[in-house]
Amino acid sequence: MSTLRTSPSIEGLLLAFRNGTGCAVSDGSYYPNEKVGAAAWIIITSNGTEWIEGGGVLLGPADVQNSYRSELGGQVGIALCLKSLKQEFDGQETSLLTASSHL
Numbered sequence: 001m002s003t004l005r006t007s008p009s010i011e012g013l014l015l016a017f018r019n020g021t022g023c024a025v026s027d028g029s030y031y032p033n034e035k036v037g038a039a040a041w042i043i044i045t046s047n048g049t050e051w052i053e054g055g056g057v058l059l060g061p062a063d064v065q066n067s068y069r070s071e072l073g074g075q076v077g078i079a080l081c082l083k084s085l086k087q088e089f090d091g092q093e094t095s096l097l098t099a100s101s102h103l
Contacts, residue, residue, distance in 0.1 A: 002056030020095035026074025039073035
């Protein structure tokens with residue numbers, strides 16, 4: 001998560017977690033010539049007005065990098081973001097639709 005950005009407000013996004021209308025999408029890329037993986041992700045409201053996004057180059061030795069690790073890196077980014085917001089929900093049930101693109 002070397003890059004992390006948000007919309008000016010995320011109050012509506014937090015509400016979307018509570019009512020189950022938020023969405024998260026990630027994608028990863030692997031560059032075999034350089035043996036480097038990268039990932040990006042976004043958590044967004046259904047109307048697209050509020051969001052949190054992040055991504056960056058994946059850590060780890062060149063010999064363990066591959067496209068699957070890059071895809072997983074995006075999902076881990078989403079999970080880490082959600083974990084950092086956990087205290088906002090004070091034990092309330094939340095829901096989020098997630099997807100990952102692998103072409």
